[in-house]
Amino acid sequence: MGVVGLQSQTAKPAGIQGLVELVSGDMEKVNELILSKAGSNVELIPEIARHLIDSGGKRLRPMLTLAFAQMFGYEGEGHVILAASVEFMHTATLLHDDVVDESDMRRGKLAARKLWGNQASVLVGDYLLGQAFKMMVDVRSLEALRILSEASAIIAEGEVLQLGAAQDTTTTYDMYLRVIEAKTAALFAAACEVSPEIADKGDEMRAAARKFGLELGYAFQLVDDALDYGGATVDLGKDVGDDFHEGKITLPVIYAMERGSDEDKAFWKRCLEDGDIKDGDLDHAIKLLKDTGALADTVQRARDYGASAIDALSVFPDGPAKQALKEAVDFCIARVS
Amino acid sequence: MGVVGLQSQTAKPAGIQGLVELVSGDMEKVNELILSKAGSNVELIPEIARHLIDSGGKRLRPMLTLAFAQMFGYEGEGHVILAASVEFMHTATLLHDDVVDESDMRRGKLAARKLWGNQASVLVGDYLLGQAFKMMVDVRSLEALRILSEASAIIAEGEVLQLGAAQDTTTTYDMYLRVIEAKTAALFAAACEVSPEIADKGDEMRAAARKFGLELGYAFQLVDDALDYGGATVDLGKDVGDDFHEGKITLPVIYAMERGSDEDKAFWKRCLEDGDIKDGDLDHAIKLLKDTGALADTVQRARDYGASAIDALSVFPDGPAKQALKEAVDFCIARVS
Numbered sequence: 001m002g003v004v005g006l007q008s009q010t011a012k013p014a015g016i017q018g019l020v021e022l023v024s025g026d027m028e029k030v031n032e033l034i035l036s037k038a039g040s041n042v043e044l045i046p047e048i049a050r051h052l053i054d055s056g057g058k059r060l061r062p063m064l065t066l067a068f069a070q071m072f073g074y075e076g077e078g079h080v081i082l083a084a085s086v087e088f089m090h091t092a093t094l095l096h097d098d099v100v101d102e103s104d105m106r107r108g109k110l111a112a113r114k115l116w117g118n119q120a121s122v123l124v125g126d127y128l129l130g131q132a133f134k135m136m137v138d139v140r141s142l143e144a145l146r147i148l149s150e151a152s153a154i155i156a157e158g159e160v161l162q163l164g165a166a167q168d169t170t171t172t173y174d175m176y177l178r179v180i181e182a183k184t185a186a187l188f189a190a191a192c193e194v195s196p197e198i199a200d201k202g203d204e205m206r207a208a209a210r211k212f213g214l215e216l217g218y219a220f221q222l223v224d225d226a227l228d229y230g231g232a233t234v235d236l237g238k239d240v241g242d243d244f245h246e247g248k249i250t251l252p253v254i255y256a257m258e259r260g261s262d263e264d265k266a267f268w269k270r271c272l273e274d275g276d277i278k279d280g281d282l283d284h285a286i287k288l289l290k291d292t293g294a295l296a297d298t299v300q301r302a303r304d305y306g307a308s309a310i311d312a313l314s315v316f317p318d319g320p321a322k323q324a325l326k327e328a329v330d331f332c333i334a335r336v337s
Numbered sequence: 338m339g340v341v342g343l344q345s346q347t348a349k350p351a352g353i354q355g356l357v358e359l360v361s362g363d364m365e366k367v368n369e370l371i372l373s374k375a376g377s378n379v380e381l382i383p384e385i386a387r388h389l390i391d392s393g394g395k396r397l398r399p400m401l402t403l404a405f406a407q408m409f410g411y412e413g414e415g416h417v418i419l420a421a422s423v424e425f426m427h428t429a430t431l432l433h434d435d436v437v438d439e440s441d442m443r444r445g446k447l448a449a450r451k452l453w454g455n456q457a458s459v460l461v462g463d464y465l466l467g468q469a470f471k472m473m474v475d476v477r478s479l480e481a482l483r484i485l486s487e488a489s490a491i492i493a494e495g496e497v498l499q500l501g502a503a504q505d506t507t508t509t510y511d512m513y514l515r516v517i518e519a520k521t522a523a524l525f526a527a528a529c530e531v532s533p534e535i536a537d538k539g540d541e542m543r544a545a546a547r548k549f550g551l552e553l554g555y556a557f558q559l560v561d562d563a564l565d566y567g568g569a570t571v572d573l574g575k576d577v578g579d580d581f582h583e584g585k586i587t588l589p590v591i592y593a594m595e596r597g598s599d600e601d602k603a604f605w606k607r608c609l610e611d612g613d614i615k616d617g618d619l620d621h622a623i624k625l626l627k628d629t630g631a632l633a634d635t636v637q638r639a640r641d642y643g644a645s646a647i648d649a650l651s652v653f654p655d656g657p658a659k660q661a662l663k664e665a666v667d668f669c670i671a672r673v674s
Contacts (some may be wrong), residue, residue, distance in 0.1 A: 042498045072616040096463060100456040122459055126433060129463075130490030131640045133470055136481045145482065146474045153467030159460045161379045 016058065016331040018324040023066035026080055030062050033084040037131050048112050048124045052091050055107045060328070061191045061219075062087045066330075068195030068209050071321035078139040085148060086191045088132035093155055093187075095125035100159065101246050144194045151190035158182020167247040169257060169265075169273050176251055179217075180225075184218025208315045215309035216329055217240040222302035223336045227251035229289050231334060241282045247272045251301065255294035256285075264288055299336050304332045347570075350635055353395065353668040360403035363417055367399050370421040371378050385449050385461045389428050392444045397557075397665070398528040405532030405667075408658035414475040415535040422485060423528045425469035429491055430524075432462035437496065437612055438583055444592040463593045481531045488527035495519020504584040506594060506602075506610050517562075522554025545652045552646035553666055560673045561638035562587035563632050566623050567673060578619045584609045588638065592631035593622075601625055636673050643670045 020027075038049035062083035067291070069079030098111040099118045105111055109324050113121040129152070162179045165171045192213030198207040209325050228243040229252055242249050249272060257268050270276050271285065289295045306329045354595050357364075373385035399420035406416030434440070435448040435456045442448055450458040466489070473482050499516045502508045518609050529550030533542040565580045566589055580587050586609060594605050608622065626632045643666045 040494055040497075042494050042501065044497050044501055045494065096459050100459055118455075119500055120497065122433050122437055123493055123500060126466075127490055127493035128487060129466065129498060130493050132487035134483070134490055137479055137486055140479055142474055142477055142479065146471070149467060149470035149474055153464055153471055156460055156463035156467050157377055157379050157382065160377075160381050160457065163456055163460060164379065164381055193589060 009178065010190070012288070014327055016060075018320075018327045019063050019067060019331075022070065022320055022324040026066045026070070026083070027059070027063065027336065028059075029080045030059075030066070030076075030083045030087070033080060033135075034087060037088070038128070040127070044116065044120055045124055045127055048095075048116055048120060049091070049107075049128060050323050051112055051115065051136075052094060052106075053087075055109050057107060058260065059087060060332075061090055061187060063328075064188065064191045064213060064216075064325075065195055067321050067325055068192050069199060071316055071319065071325075072196055072201050072205070073236045074195060074197035074199035078141065078144070079195055081139050082144060082194045082198070083191075085132040085135045086187065086194075088128045088135070089152060089155075090187060092125040092128040092132070093159075093162050095121045097159070100163065101242075103242065108147065125325045139198065141194075141198050143197050147190050147193050149195065151186045152184045154186040158186070162248070165249055167249075167273050167275065169249060169253075169332060170267050171249040171254065173251070173254055176249065176254055180218060180221040181214070184221040185214045188217030188220065189213035195208060204239070204315065212309050212312040212325070215305045216332065219302045219305035219309060219329065220332045222251060222298055223333060226252055226295050226302070226336050228293060229286050241285075244271065244282055244285055245289045247275055250316050252289050252298045255297055256289050259292040259294065260288060299333075302333055302336070304331070339577065342585045346465050353397075353665055355398050355657075355664045356404060356668075359407065359657055359661045360400050362405045363407070363420070364396070364400065366414075366417045367396075367404065367420045367424070368402070370423060370472075374425070374472060375419065375465070377464070378664060380451065381457055382461055382464055385432075385453055385457060386428070386465060388446075388449055388452065389431060389443075390424075392446050394444060396424060397669075398427055398524060400665075401525065401528045401550060401553075402532055403663075404555075404658050404662055405529050406536060408653055408656065408662075409533055409536035409538050411532060411536035413535070415481070416473050416532055418476050419481055419485070419531045419535070420528075422469040422472045423524065425465045425472070426489060427486065427524060429462040429465040429469070430496075430520075432458045432465070432497070437575075438579075444664070451539065452465045461603065471507045476535065478535050480534050484527045484530050484534065488523045491519045491523040495523070499585070502586055504586075504610050504612065506586060506590075506606050507589065508586040509630070510588070510591055512523060513586065513591055515554060517558040518551070521558040521561075522551045522585050525557065526550035542651065543672060545649050549646050549649040549662070552642045554640045556642035556646060556666065558607030559635055559642065560670060563589055563639070566626050567623075567632060578622075581608065581619055581622055582614065584612055585634075589626050589635045592634055593629045595627060596629040596631065636670075638668055643667070 034053055038053060039046050065079055065083040065086055095112055098106055098113050099121050103111045104114055133149070136148055158179050158181070162183060165175055165179060180324060189210045190213070193206055193210040196209050225243065228240065228250070230240070253268060253272065257265055260268070267284065267288070271281050309329050310326055311324060313322055371390055375390060388469050402416055402420040402423055431443065432449055435443055435450050436458050440448045441451055449461070451457040470486070473485055495516050495518070499520060502512055526547045527550070532541055533546050562580065564574060565577060565587070567577070590605060590609065594602055597605070604621070604625070608618050646666050647663055650659055650662060
């Protein structure tokens with residue numbers, strides 16, 4: 001399933017297998033570390049943490065950290081610890097997001113907050129964030145700590161910004177980009193940047209790795225936003241129309257509003273701003289998004305960011321890591337094609 | 338106002354003025370740093386942060402960091418940054434606590450979650466925590482980072498433990514101590530321990546400072562728990578009976594249940610476990626707490642911890658800092674006397 005009419009634009013299906021295989025040895029260590037650090041004498045903590053950790057996320061972010069470490073020939077255990085920290089930061093964000101968005105589902109399973117309540121979700125998120133910082137300290141790199149703590153503050157800032165922008169149909173393209181840079185791209189960027197940092201590769205390599213992560217993060221989020229109106233429920237484990245029901249103003253909606261008639265604008269305003277959603281409104285929204293080319297153009301923007309991400313790789317040596325990272329970009333975009 | 342019948346046991350009223358004056362120069366820098374780091378382009382963040390920061394908390398934790406730094410003759414700016422980080426960690430915890438406890442009031446003002454909603458409270462708490470870690474990195478002490486990140490994980494763990502223990506009238510004395518060590522004493526201990534660390538004072542001084550903070554933290558929390566049944570609403574800015582209505586099993590309740598008749602036990606179970614609270618139940622609870630000596634004994638335990646805190650100071654050089662820290666202990670306990 002995918003956005004209708006886009007299949008033909010995809011050169012060929014791309015997979016994430018190359019990346020998975022490249023880092024499989026290190027990833028096993030990351031998984032062990034994650035399970036051991038999600039442990040606690042307080043029963044509820046491992047229970048909730050495992051629910052999320054076992055629920056089949058792709059672990060794309062820690063794989064990026066590991067792939068970059070491998071590309072730079074880093075020898076040590078720092079990349080494994082930082083990869084696990086990055087995944088904990090991400091997991092903490094998911095727990096808090098589900099509370100904030102009042103989501104019922106996460107990756108096709110009941111959200112933790114539906115099983116254990118909002119209170120436990122907030123607190124276990126806090127615990128995982130604390131554990132993430134504890135682990136980072138073990139790597140003994142102040143710069144890696146700086147990169148990841150900065151990402152942590154930026155992610156939260158982006159979520160607050162999104163909260164303010166929700167239900168506000170005057171949200172501009174620029175404001176939308178600020179939100180997704182903060183809530184998604186910043187952690188992708190940090191996950192990539194820490195590896196050249198601990199491998200002592202200098203500013204140019206750090207900047208290029210960061211740029212790769214940032215552009216990939218934009219692409220990833222744009223694809224997510226298109227998928228939210230484009231089917232593929234089973235693959236993504238996410239209900240179609242979540243953003244619509246939460247009043248989130250994403251790029252597809254911004255495009256559709258710009259291009260729509262006064263009647264269309266009133267429709268979006270009623271649904272997203274007033275939250276007055278009737279039967280059939282989601283179908284109508286998807287029709288408008290398709291008819292105005294809003295979904296297709298969102299996917300095109302994702303492709304542009306994906307191309308920039310691949311460009312950023314040019315300074316790195318050719319080899320299996322670089323190849324796997326390229327394929328990961330294609331994979332992220334192919335999800336929607 | 339205070340717990341009836343205890344005034345006579347207090348030697349003399351103690352104040353926190355000594356501590357306030359001792360650190361006033363540094364505290365001004367801490368306040369400036371707090372205001373600048375609570376800033377953000379995202380409007381809601383400084384708004385909520387300032388609501389909490391300006392709402393008249395005593396800033397006891399950062400004062401402890403500053404007092405210990407002064408005692409050790411530390412020269413630099415690290416103590417100011419760490420003190421601000423400690424206050425941010427505390428503020429983040431308050432924001433999340435109010436969401437978890439569904440509190441309406443905080444320090445006599447409407448809780449942030451009542452003004453801006455649970456969602457914003459969760460996210461702004463996350464932001465302040467991220468900022469706290471960013472600031473800590475600026476001090477460039479991995480050990481200080483370790484101490485504070487450890488505290489961060491422990492605090493969250495304690496809150497989860499408390500969530501599980503809430504409404505459970507089989508909570509034991511030991512479990513209660515574990516909760517208050519984690520949710521209160523751990524941050525007091527960390528706030529004290531970071532100063533000998535950055536002043537390079539060695540393990541003995543670090544351990545003693547940590548012990549002082551830990552014992553003071555226990556005393557502080559026990560007094561809070563007694564005050565929650567003991568009046569003094571105006572001073573504390575907290576509604577009397579909050580813990581009772583939230584079903585929190587605190588030491589006064591544990592003592593009262595141990596000592597009560599079967600009828601009393603059934604009363605506590607109905608109110609705290611079943612949440613079935615009728616008019617007059619709080620008054621009856623306070624009567625039971627007084628008649629069984631549960632409140633008086635809780636305050637006595639607070640005095641014991643306070644005495645241990647003062648003992649821990651014995652390894653430090655006499656002087657204004659040590660004197661101010663002693664008085665701070667007396668002040669914490671005098672709140673209830």
